[in-house]
Amino acid sequence: NHFKDGLGEKIEQSMQAVRRMKQTQPAPIDVSWRSAWQQRQSPLTGRAYWARRGSFVSPIADLLPSGAKDASLWEVRGSCLEGWESDVGSSEDIQLPDGTVWLGIPALDRVVDIIVKRMNVASPRVASNGTTISGDHAVLILPDFGGDFCKRTLPLAELVAAELPGAPIFLLEMPLRGSRKPPQYRGAVLPAVQDMMHMGCAIIEESRSLCRWLKQRGFDRLTVSGVSMGGHMAALTACCTEDVSRLCLLMPSHSAEANWTDGGIMGMNREISVDLLKPYLYEATSVDTYPPCRAEHTVLVVAKDDGYVPHWSSELLRDHLRHQGIPVDWRVIPGGHVSGFLAHQLDFARAVVDATLGDT
Numbered sequence: 001n002h003f004k005d006g007l008g009e010k011i012e013q014s015m016q017a018v019r020r021m022k023q024t025q026p027a028p029i030d031v032s033w034r035s036a037w038q039q040r041q042s043p044l045t046g047r048a049y050w051a052r053r054g055s056f057v058s059p060i061a062d063l064l065p066s067g068a069k070d071a072s073l074w075e076v077r078g079s080c081l082e083g084w085e086s087d088v089g090s091s092e093d094i095q096l097p098d099g100t101v102w103l104g105i106p107a108l109d110r111v112v113d114i115i116v117k118r119m120n121v122a123s124p125r126v127a128s129n130g131t132t133i134s135g136d137h138a139v140l141i142l143p144d145f146g147g148d149f150c151k152r153t154l155p156l157a158e159l160v161a162a163e164l165p166g167a168p169i170f171l172l173e174m175p176l177r178g179s180r181k182p183p184q185y186r187g188a189v190l191p192a193v194q195d196m197m198h199m200g201c202a203i204i205e206e207s208r209s210l211c212r213w214l215k216q217r218g219f220d221r222l223t224v225s226g227v228s229m230g231g232h233m234a235a236l237t238a239c240c241t242e243d244v245s246r247l248c249l250l251m252p253s254h255s256a257e258a259n260w261t262d263g264g265i266m267g268m269n270r271e272i273s274v275d276l277l278k279p280y281l282y283e284a285t286s287v288d289t290y291p292p293c294r295a296e297h298t299v300l301v302v303a304k305d306d307g308y309v310p311h312w313s314s315e316l317l318r319d320h321l322r323h324q325g326i327p328v329d330w331r332v333i334p335g336g337h338v339s340g341f342l343a344h345q346l347d348f349a350r351a352v353v354d355a356t357l358g359d360t
Contacts (some may be wrong), residue, residue, distance in 0.1 A: 001189065003271040008194030010063065011280070017060050017201050018284045022291060026241050031249035035094040036082070043117045044155055044359040045162040045346070050077045050182050053094045056213075059205040059218035063198055064175060067182035071206040074150055074174040078161030095179050096154070101183050112342065116155060120345040129174040137167045137356060140210065142203060142226030142233050144341075146188040148178035152341060153227060159349035164356065168219075170210065174229075175202040193272065200256070208241040211282070215243045223248060223356040224295075228309065228340065229347065232256070232285070235317060239290035247298040250348050251309055251340050254320060255286035258313035287317060292324050299329040299355040301348065308337035329354070 008014075033052040042049055042350040054073050060067040074096060080296040103206030139160060142151045150171040157169045176185055176199055190196050211222055223246040238244040253259055259279060261274050269277065283289055298321055319326050331351060333344045340348075 001270050002196075002268050003190065003193055006272060007280075008192030011192075011194045011197065012062060014194045014197035014201065015030070015280065015283065017063060018197065020063060021201060021205055021240055022289075024242075026212040027092070027205065027215050029056040029059070029071075029206075029209045031056045031210075031213060033117075034092040037082075038094050038096075040156040042162065044120055044158050045077065047162050048080075049158055049161045050080060051075065051094060051096060053096065054346040055090070055153050056206075057208055058175070058202050058208075059203050060198070063185070064202060065268070068175050068180045068202075069174075070180070071202075071210075072150075072179050073210065074154075074171045074172065076154075076157045076161050078163075078165030079165075091202065092191060093156045096151070099360040110179065116342055116345065118319075119343045120155065120159070123151065125174045128216055131163055131353070131357065133164060133166055133357065134221070135166065136219055137164070137221040137223070138214050139164070139167055139169045139172050139223045139225065139352060139356060140214075140234075141169065142230035142237075143174045144208060144226075144228040144230050145174070147179070147230075147250055150178070154229070155345045156225075156227070156348050156352070159345060160352050163349065163353045167356070170214075172206060175199050184338055193277065193280060194239060196256070197280065199237075200233065200285060200296065203230075204237050204240060207233065207237040208243070209241040211241055213238070221245050221356070223352065225352050225355070227251060227261075228337065229256075232317075235287060235293065235321075236285070236290055238293045238295045239287065242294045244276060244295050246355045246358070247293075247295045247300075248302045249317070250350045251301065251303055251306060251314070252317055253290075253313040254317035255282060255313065256284075257281045257286065258310050259308060262310055262313075269341075287320050293321055293336065295321075297329070297355065299351045299358075300330065301331045301333060301351050303336050303340045303344075304332050304334050305336045306340070329358075 029210035033054045037052045055070045224234045226248045231249035
């Protein structure tokens with residue numbers, strides 16, 4: 001049960017950080033690579049891929065608890081870089097587990113892994129030599145609300161890397177999760193509303209700063225994607241920076257209000273009244289309260305029977321983007337939110353590739 005500590009003592013500081021984010025340019029960052037490149041074999045594509053871990057100080061580090069102040073990211077590539085074996089970086093562990101953290105219970109996670117692998121084995125076309133693209137493309141994938149160590153987004157990155165081996169794919173980790181989870185935080189529960197505000201503000205600030213960092217290094221064609229909350233945060237990131245070229249939003253909402261007051265996680269809040277919670281969620285997370293989106297094109301994928309993100313919420317996001325003149329490729333997959341993660345990684349990967357390569 002979330003929010004046992006109520007709104008939290010820093011709730012007003014959190015809201016001030018959100019307001020400031022909507023009015024300012026991305027903060028500069030300095031990415032440090034913490035691990036050497038590691039070669040791995042994808043069970044989904046049968047192809048090798050390469051990964052390394054990096055970090056940078058979060059632009060809102062002063063608001064985050066100890067242990068969460070540094071943003072964690074992984075770079076994934078589907079082709080071998082020249083000299084990768086000698087590019088050792090730091091000697092720290094890559095911290096990317098071999099088994100996916102789906103539910104946090106190892107035995108169940110292994111079963112889910114088997115299901116995902118069987119339902120998302122890449123077609124021969126995807127598992128071939130991929131598509132050649134120019135060197136100015138990059139993809140950033142944002143995590144879902146409960147994803148530890150980016151492992152719920154790694155299957156997607158593996159599939160995209162097989163199709164776009166020349167494009168670097170970056171995975172950001174959600175604050176207060178995985179390697180960024182302070183000892184006092186247990187499971188996926190957030191003690192106070194301010195923690196959710198910190199989480200959302202941090203991932204947007206970190207995303208837009210990373211986009212600016214990538215653009216300064218010649219990556220002018222940036223696709224930002226994300227699943228569930230990550231898709232929602234990707235849309236808000238594109239409202240707070242002009243550096244995002246394309247969006248690929250996978251099962252997103254237009255506002256956290258939809259999830260926490262009308263969607264599948266409304267039952268996880270039994271501590272704070274909806275009337276008290278809604279104004280904070282609206283100001284901090286509704287796309288209506290953000291500057292106009294700057295992306296050129298969007299692919300938006302929704303699940304037909306999604307019980308976590310109401311269908312009307314995704315439709316509101318679609319209509320909001322179209323009203324701002326942004327073409328939206330609207331796609332509907334069968335099933336619900338959970339089956340989207342398990343059975344439709346291939347559909348998600350195709351959407352990311354189409355968003356990245358599309359000419360519209």
